[in-house]
Amino acid sequence: MKTLSVTSLYTCGHCKRQLPPEAFYTVRKTQRPSNYCKECRKAISRRQRTAEKTHLLDAPTLPLSYPVITDIEEKELRMRLIMKAIRFVQESVERKRRNEALRMMNEE
Numbered sequence: 001m002k003t004l005s006v007t008s009l010y011t012c013g014h015c016k017r018q019l020p021p022e023a024f025y026t027v028r029k030t031q032r033p034s035n036y037c038k039e040c041r042k043a044i045s046r047r048q049r050t051a052e053k054t055h056l057l058d059a060p061t062l063p064l065s066y067p068v069i070t071d072i073e074e075k076e077l078r079m080r081l082i083m084k085a086i087r088f089v090q091e092s093v094e095r096k097r098r099n100e101a102l103r104m105m106n107e108e
């Protein structure tokens, strides 16, 4: 007699297909199959990578307005604004570094 192992099929949360466990990656943390099947996972990460690339290319307008600052006539004010912008960048770099260090500690 043929036993249909319907119970061992998982439904992909993305394409809604019922697939065997082999079609899913195992989540290391939970040791359970991921919510999305391998195909969907791949499609999603590919799309995300493309989106990131496009985002980087499409983002010439940073919150920092260097070109505008250098248009300012008054020399002293201009210098002050530039210094402020530099400090802003340094602070955000430091914040990022701190967050990374924290994350590494948590992962260990």
Ligand SMILES: [Zn+2]
Binding pocket: 012, 013, 014, 015, 016, 017, 036, 037, 038, 039, 040, 041
């Ligand atoms: Zn899927």
